[in-house]
Amino acid sequence: MADEPVVIDNHRVLGVVPGKPVAGDRKVLGEEETVMVWPHLLVRHAVAALVVLLIVMVLALLFDAPLREIANPTITPNPEKAPWYFAALQELLAHFHPLVAGVLVPGAIVLGLMALPYLDRNPQLVPQARRVARTVFTIFLVVWIGLTLVGFAFRGPNWSWVWPWDEWHGEL
Amino acid sequence: MSEMDRRRFLARGWKAAVALIAGAGAWTSWDALRPRLPAGFGAKIKTISADDVPEDAVVEIPQARAYLTKIDGRVVALSEVCSHLSCRVPFCESSGQFECPCHGSVFNRAGDFISGPAPRGMDMYATEIIDGIVEVNTDEFITGAPPGTETIIEPPRGPACTEGSGHA
Amino acid sequence: MKLIRWIKETAVYRSIFRLPDVETERDRAASHWSSFLMHIYPVKVQRRELRFGYSAFLGVASLVLFGSLTISGIYLMFFYVPSPGTAYSDIQSIQTNIAFGQYIRNVHRWSAHVMVIAVAAHMARVFYRGAYKPPKEFNWVIGVVLLVLTLLLSFTGYLLPWDQLAFWAVTVGTSMASYVPVVGDVTKEILLGGPSVGSATLIRFYVLHVALLPAILAFLIAIHLWRWRKDSMLTVDPPPPGEEPAAETELVIAGEG
Structure with a gap:
């Protein structure tokens, strides 16, 4: 033991012990481990939903839905295109x-x-x-x-x- | 009747009842949704004088959705609805043939199939000449002739209206 | 905050949301079970399902787009009469006379296009993940039906503006039906309500588009999600060939847990 006490943040370190931290091992979670849906999955789903809505709203701002001339059974447009x-x-x-x-x-x-x-x-x-x-x-x-x-x-x-x-x- | 028989009868009975109701429902909706209209337009349409029907071109009769032309002196009415997928087939003046804009089917002036994906020649309507006036009977629908039929032999007399119309 | 806390302690709130105070995972699971909206989700999922690369969240995207289409579609229904005399001018007036009308129509159109892409991509992603394998075979079949319904919904909606694009696309599309052996011509007539596209066709497609097909779609989505939840714990990789397969009972226990 050193004569001068080791001080960290105004706290004196009394000793160092070998072994695990008090909180236990940091667990490495595998892919198969399960987690609670709330919040882990739901938060991601919410973000995904917002991203999708954002894409649609921006597309709708930039491009107008097409509207051609009124339907006319006597004229087939050339070319005639399916959706x-x-x-x-x-x-x-x-x-x-x-x-x-x-x-x-x-x-x-x-x-x-x-x-x-x-x-x-x-x-x-x-x-x-x-x-x-x-x-x-x-x-x-x-x-x-x-x-x-x-x-x-x-x-x-x-x-x-x-x-x-x-x-x-x-x-x- | 034994106990088991009655049980089995009831067990089958309720299933049969469900099947019956489902069948009746399907039949009713089928019948209700089937259009009552006769095929075609169902009317005889008076058009133009038979003498005015050209020998080398066609005349469109919009209210019959048909073209009139003369084949060997006889008036025929060709439906302008493509036998392929119902697009309107325009007549191309420069080639003297019908050229469908949708999928490129080509028919000659008599409606014979020339090329393209159509399964048969152009469909026709029965015609009658009454007092010199051609009447198109849109109720009497004549299915187009199979490919290979050659009512007339008229090669294209000029360039097609749009390039690529001859594509198979 | 005090107000919110007070509301949460009232008898009324507690009778609506019968949630325990969330302290442990068990409490959380209990509040999960007691919520109608949450019950379409499992309580727990495997961590792999959190990764973007697992699903790209395409299933969620499809569901959100269906919601967006329902809401924007209901707006449009207020201003649209499905008759050849009015349909086209109604669309014009939606675009010009109604506040945000053009924008809502755009949202509806684009949601539809993006939904077709999202559903198709969802199917491809599920395929490459192998997630159609036992015991999930039937959920894949439902998924294929959902894809077909999505296409049909999009196609029936295509006719409603009653413009040249709509008229001829539907003329050609329904003519294909007439080539089905035996029942083709009758099917075409039932779809069209007559020999060619007309007012009967418009009202038929409208009813299919706003009532019948969405109802079937919503019903099948419910089954699709329910089965997804039931199977969500079952994506266990089988052992490499040659080794003993995992016992059936283990899978069942994992599923119930």
């Missing part, structure tokens, strides 16, 4: 018989998605153990997003190819 989320289907309709592009393909997609958990019986969750499922799904997503982009932005009058920077025909 963007059906642009992929419209692109398919220009190439295949409507029974295929308008009924069989969308029907197969919806039924296939519904059946997915019953077709993919591999219980693994780690990405490396489910390469086939991930590859198939990714290909489907890429093809569908590609078709949507083509139908939305790259098609002009008479459904002919246009470059979106030359002529803009996308409709929301």
Whole structure:
């Protein structure tokens, strides 16, 4: 023991003992540990909700919803565009018989998605153990997003190819 | 009737009753929501003099949503509603063909299918000539001819109205 | 603050919010159980669910957008009559004569577009996480139905402004239905209420858009969330292949805890 007492913040240190701090070990929490939903999850959800609302409110400030001329059964606009989320289907309709592009393909997609958990019986969750499922799904997503982009932005009058920077025909 | 039979009868009975009510509900709403209108416009529409119907072009009759033209001297009324997905098909003067703006289907002057995604030729209405005036019977709908039908052979007489209209 | 504390101690407040004084986690869980609004959440979740990368909060985003669409949609309903004679001019007058009308219409339109994206992205995220695997298969199926309903809601709303965009998109869209074998033509006629898009179509799409489809959607969302809560403790990684799978009972206990 030193002769001079050690003083920290006007408090004299009497001694140092080996071992754990009084509050116990600082626990390293694993991913599987559970936490209370309030406040941990709810706070995050509230922030997420506010961010989404902010995005919508800013979009609504910047861009007005479209309103074309009043409906007229005797004039079909050229090009006639479906809303963007059906642009992929419209692109398919220009190439295949409507029974295929308008009924069989969308029907197969919806039924296939519904059946997915019953077709993919591999219980693994780690990405490396489910390469086939991930590859198939990714290909489907890429093809569908590609078709949507083509139908939305790259098609002009008479459904002919246009470059979106030359002529803009996308409709929301 | 034994105890078990009665139980089983009741157990099945209430399920049958639920099924019956569901069936009746489905049938009622189906019937209620089915439009009562006859197919088409249901009327005979007086149009123009048969002599005024051109041999090499078409005349639009807006109230019948149809075009009149003459094929081998006979007047036909072609529905302007595309047999593909119901867009209005305009007639292109420069090529002498019908070119659909929606998905690029092309039909010749007689409504025969030429190219594009349409499954058949243009649909038609029955026509009658009464006192020299063409009457289009919009109640009598004639489904378009299958692809490959060649009522007339008229190649495009000029450029298409918009480029890319010939795309398959 | 004193006033708030006083209100919280009144008999009326305590009868509405039957919450214990929150001191321990057990109290917190108890107040959770006793709240209607909180009961769609589990009491506890695994920490992984807090990370942004786990879900990107896309499910919450979809739900919030549905709320935004309901509220802005109710505003619009006050000023809109679904008839070919009035629909278009009603939209025009919403945009020009009504305070914040244009803005509310914009919010409705953009919420709809963003909701389609959010729901689709939610589905993709759930797929890549493998969260459709047993025991959650059926909640995935409900999710697919919710995606289809979202698209249908968006599409039925598309007709209501009664402009050229609306008229022809719906003409083409419903013509697709006629190619369904056997029932196609009847389905198309029932959707349209006649041989082509007209006043009957407008009122049909309106009823679907503001009443029938939202009711079905809300009902399915309730089931979707309820199942999510019940399954929220079950995202246990299975052991690597070759090892003994975790006993079924353990999972059940974890789920109830």
